[in-house]
Amino acid sequence: MSFFTQMTKPQRTGLLFVILILFIDMLLYSLLIPIVPYFSETLKPSSTMMGVLFSSYAVAMLVATPIFGPISDRIGRRIMLLIGLLGLAASTLLFAFSESMTLLITARFVQGISAAATWPTALALLADLFPPQKRGAVMGTALTAISTGTLLGAPIGGWLFEISDHRMPFLAAAAFTLLNIVLVFLFLKEETNRTASKKLEMGGFIRNPQVVFIAGIVLLAEVSLCLLEPTLPLFFTEKLGTTPTTIGLLFAVMTLAYGMIAPVAGSLSSRYNPYKLMFAGILALAIFMPFLVWSGSLWQAAIAMALVGAGVGFTLSPTLATLGGIIDEGGSGAYGTAYSLFNMFHGVGMVAGPLLGGILTDLLPVSSAIPVVAAAVLGFGILLFVQLRASKTVRISRKESELKF
Missing domain, CATH: 1.20.1250.20 (MFS general substrate transporter like domains)
Structure with missing residues (x-):
């Protein structure tokens, strides 16, 4: 309160x-x-x-x-x-x-x-x-x-x-x-100083390694979430005998867990390294996704859905405040442009997720497709984090060289 x-x-x-x-x-x-x-x-x-x-x-x-x-x-x-x-x-x-x-x-x-x-x-x-x-x-x-x-x-x-x-x-x-x-x-009412925002150079902003990391994380989380919608209902019906109402409740459990964890992750991002929190969320998402198809009962499926929803919420929540912090560092105040980037990758995930899910389930059974996606999420997540750390190392080395010079 x-x-x-x-x-x-x-x-x-x-x-x-x-x-x-x-x-x-x-x-x-x-x-x-x-x-x-x-x-x-x-x-x-x-x-x-x-x-x-x-x-x-x-x-x-x-x-x-x-x-x-x-x-x-x-x-x-x-x-x-x-x-x-x-x-x-x-x-x-x-x-x-x-x-x-x-x-x-x-x-x-x-x-x-x-x-x-x-x-x-x-x-x-x-x-x-x-x-x-x-x-x-x-x-x-x-x-x-x-x-x-x-x-x-x-x-x-x-x-x-x-x-x-x-x-x-x-x-x-x-x-x-x-x-x-x-x-x-x-x-x-708007703050009177808001109109002082400067134009943000989108090209330079997108090339920022921190922004690249956030964009990649958002895309991984959104694609993972959205590809479940066309793939899991039929799988749960065939394996667990679920009704349409039960399927709706399972997705409601996932959405509820997402909503409950998001404020917690957002608060933690103000006290801890937000990039590590995003990476932890991606790791959790990759670990929990296979349990969706390994579940042998309705209760196990509900727990797996909750864990996946929490993983997505924990991943995405720190991205929003962190984008604002990057804008603060630049001093432009162009938050609208920054959050349009978040929305763009959210949209890409909404389009690509169901498409990817459909293609994979045409090639593989759902029981194999979901673990494959989880492995890909884990691999790309690690790659993004390694790239981010490497970019920070390069910037520190350049600063040290400039000081020595």
């Missing part, structure tokens, strides 16, 4: 709005899942069209993120958040009244573009408001909002669908989003 009482009023207000915005974003993302059978029955789409529907979100987010992040550094966080929320409301209303796959895909694409505006801007707002020593905890809290929205979207959507019709989940979500737009417009 003292963590929140020590905040200033602008900090508490900003954190509250970031939590609401990220929660809404992921709530809308997963809201569609329980309504897919209805659209499949009424619109009779092909499997390819359904794949396009779900991938269009990530593709749109990947394309739009590099544009919106830098813009928020120039025009301000509040304006960009309002633009993103308006886009989310519009896409949700379009979902409600879509009567063709073309309109549904368009709605999903607009939703991804809107997420590209809200995600990096919301995280940049936290970096604006909080000093480096507090960012780890607040960024972890933001990730918890993301996981909570993901966790609740499907059951809320299913419940509203059952008590009314397929439009009700989207109409309710649109009303909630519009309410948030009004609250942001009336009560969210």
